[in-house]
Amino acid sequence: MPENVEQWWARRQWSKGVAVPYSVGRYRGDWERYPTLIRQYHPDLNHGIVLTQVPPAADVYLLWECDSGHRFIATPAEQRARPSGTRRRSAWCPFCAEAAVPRRVRPAADPTATPHQCGHARDPRRLESDPDDDRCWLCRRLDRTRMTREELVTLAAPGSRAAVSAENSSAATHSWQCAEGHPAFRASIERIIDGRRCPVCRHAREGAGRRAVGEAFHSRYAPAPASAAEPALKQRLADRLAVDLDCNAVRVARPFHSHLEVWPDIVIPELRIAIEYDTTGRGGLEHVGPREASDRRKDRLLRAAGWEVVRVRCSPLRPIGPFDIVAGAVSATVVERLLERFGEIRGDLLVAAYLR
Template identity: 75%
Template sequence: MPESVEQWWARRQWSKGVAVPYPIGSYRTDWERYPVLIRQYHPDLNHGITLTQVPPAADVFLVWECDSGHRFVATPEEQRSRPGGTRRRSAWCPQCAEAAAPRPVRMPEPDAGVHSCGHARDLRRIENDPHDDRCYLCRRLDRESLTREQLVTMAAPGSRVAVSADNGTATKHSWQCDAGHPSYQASIERILGGKRCPICRHARGGADAVAVGDAFVSRWAPVPASAAEPELKRRLAERLDLDLGMNAVRVAKPFHSHLEVWPDILLRELKVAIEYDTTGRHGLEHVGPREASDRRKDRLLRSAGWEVVRVRCGKLQPIGPYDVSAGAVNDGLVDRILSRLGEIRGDLFVAAYLR
């Protein structure tokens, strides 16, 4: 159970038998990848203990202060996992995050309750049909020729499979399609009418046309996040006679509702993906949960026969065997990447593609 910073420090002093159990700078490498947290932490609010004296895994309550002056208490683990799925700077402060995206207030239905069939009432979605008094969902099930038993067979292992809720509220479940793709927290309405599996729907847009491990041009791929990525791609094109026009690789398992991943640069002939990683404007990119996502992306690429070279900028630490640290895109960085390519595929093989 987390304890106050004073209690935690006193306990560590007693267990280690020294006045300073963690010297200043002990955990500088672990914290320097989080520039926003360094700015939010103040030793005068935490018993005079600096952030570099706090292990990232310590179960201790620390006091933080955001740029707007909000003070709040959180453990190191809570702060390092704070960015979540948003790219707003307010994500680092719970008060700022709540003000930036307030919770919607849902008004009760004018005729809230449960139909005789057990499905929740929703007057906004009931179709006018004088010859059919069934609820909207029952008519949808009949039109799509999906029975309750068929829906149950689509449920993912270990998930809730009840079609309706006893309290009359909307119920969400974990489902899987015929291909075995999970679709977590999908309501019944979303899995009907061809919208059952977002992974299959996205794959039909391109990934289904290629084999696992093949590179292709995907319409789902995002645009470059910064000007550094196109510049690095241009410099590599000047040195290597390769086709750099592909932007996606087909993988065997879903990655964020897609059967494809989108590295920054793809060297198709060498089967090497190059990623350019920075913490971004607000220190949200490639840290915390997003670093875990990067690791999973790399595992999917390696399982498909590819290797990954990540250019880690700023204070980001390498997460793969061939990652390189850099501060800017220049000829020196390109030389280091070419050296990594030689380690991965062999110098003679890479030399055959040099201009």
């Protein structure tokens, strides 16, 4: 159970038998990847203990202060995981995050409303347009889209009561799963009736589904380069290697963020090598915390498809793979180091065959 920083420090002094259980700078490598957290932490608010004296896995409450002056309490693990899936700098502070995205207030349902004769819940926000048709809006849509109740039930994910409960409303979201066994997705009954289906299947039909696992191709879903460094690095590699660099995606066996494809910064099909250029970004949110876990999963999917990944990691990021390079700006030295890595992975003779 977490304890306050003063009690935690005193207990560590007693268990280790020393006045300073953790020396200053001991955990510098673990914290330097989070420049935003370094700014939010102040030793004078935490019993004079420096951040580099705090283990990242310590079960202790620390007091943080964001750039806007908000003070809040969180453990190191909570704070390192706080950015989640957003790119906003405000995500590092719970008060700024809540102000940036206000909670959506939904109108409350009428508790006195009685259900329709068919058993479906009555939705006070929907008006019956045809007075001669006594069916509810859900029954009308089932009839119009020719989807039977049984067909709707088959889409419900295992353990979900969606489409079988008489108390379901159009606003409630439930779990659904396709016949391919892809991860379940959330949607309301209304959206399912309107034609929404598994996002993995929908994306696969438009590209990756027609490819073999491990095949490189050009995908319209691939994001644009995050900075000018990636195109510059690609151009330098094109000057040194006679390879096709037009592909931007690789088909993988398991879904990655609702897609059966991943999008490395640079794809070299001839060598089956993917290159990533990683920085923390201006807000310090890129490739840290949960995003680092996503990078690791992406690398595992590529390696399972027969590819290898080389990441160029800019300080303060540390290598996460066996062939990663720690470097700064794009330069000729970085390209030479990449070519050396290619030789280690695929062999010098194969790489030499593509040299210009």
